[in-house]
Amino acid sequence: MRVMGVDPGTHRTGVGILESDGRNHKIAYCGIIRANSGDPIARRLLHIFESLRQIIQSCQPDIMALESLFFAKDVRAVERIGEARACAMLAASKRNLEVIEYAPTAVKRSVTGNGRASKEQVQFMITRLLGLRTAPSVDASDALAVALCHIHSAPGVSHKDKSEKR
Numbered sequence: 001m002r003v004m005g006v007d008p009g010t011h012r013t014g015v016g017i018l019e020s021d022g023r024n025h026k027i028a029y030c031g032i033i034r035a036n037s038g039d040p041i042a043r044r045l046l047h048i049f050e051s052l053r054q055i056i057q058s059c060q061p062d063i064m065a066l067e068s069l070f071f072a073k074d075v076r077a078v079e080r081i082g083e084a085r086a087c088a089m090l091a092a093s094k095r096n097l098e099v100i101e102y103a104p105t106a107v108k109r110s111v112t113g114n115g116r117a118s119k120e121q122v123q124f125m126i127t128r129l130l131g132l133r134t135a136p137s138v139d140a141s142d143a144l145a146v147a148l149c150h151i152h153s154a155p156g157v158s159h160k161d162k163s164e165k166r
Contacts, residue, residue: 001154002028004061004097005147006052007139008084010044011037014139015052017059018130018147025130025148029059030140041080045087052091064092065150067142068101102149107142110149 001021007014017029033051035044056064066088069078092099105115111125123141126132129148136144 001063001151002059002061003147003150003154004029004056004059004064004092005143005145005150006064006066006088007142007146008048008067008081008088009139010041010048010080010084011035012139013048013052013084013088014137014141014143015055016136016140016144016147017055017061018144018151020151022151025151027130027132027144028061029055030136030144031055032137032139041083045083048084049087049091052088053094056091056095056097061097063150064088064097064099065146066099066101067107067146068103070104100150102146102153106153107145107149110152111145 002017002019005016005018013033015029015031015033016027019026019028033048035047066085069082069085089099108117108122109115111129112121119138119142122145123135123138126141126144127135130144135141
C-alpha cells in the first residue's frame, strides 16, 4: 500500500508518502510545498493544488490521509488550514484517490503514544520509527505521521502481532 500523508497549511504543506506492507515502511516521497507568503491567498492555494496534483501523478499513491481540522482561538488560521485541506481533497479527487481524515490527536497518539505530543516529539519518533539518519522538517514529519497513522489504522493491512516474541 502506498499512503500519501498531508499536513495542510497555506505557507507550508507537508507531504509524505509511505510504501508499506503493514510491517515495513519505506519513504517514497517526503517534502514541503512552500507558498510565497507575499502572494494573494488564491495564488498560494493554486500553487498548493498544482503541486499536490503533480506529486500524486508522479508518485501514484493508493490513498490520501489528511489531518482533520482542529479548533483554535485563531479563527482566521483555522479558515486558512481549511482552504489548504480543500486543495488537498480536490487534488486527490482529480485522481480518484480516497481521502481519509484523522484528528491531530489521533495522529500524535499513533506515533508517540501521546495525543498532545509536540511537533518536535512527532519529528523525533518519525525519525526513529522509519530508521532515518536525519530528521525531516516538522511539516514533513507531520505528513509522514499522518500516513503512518493510516497504515496503523487501515483494515486489512497486516500488522505486527503485538504478542509476537522478540
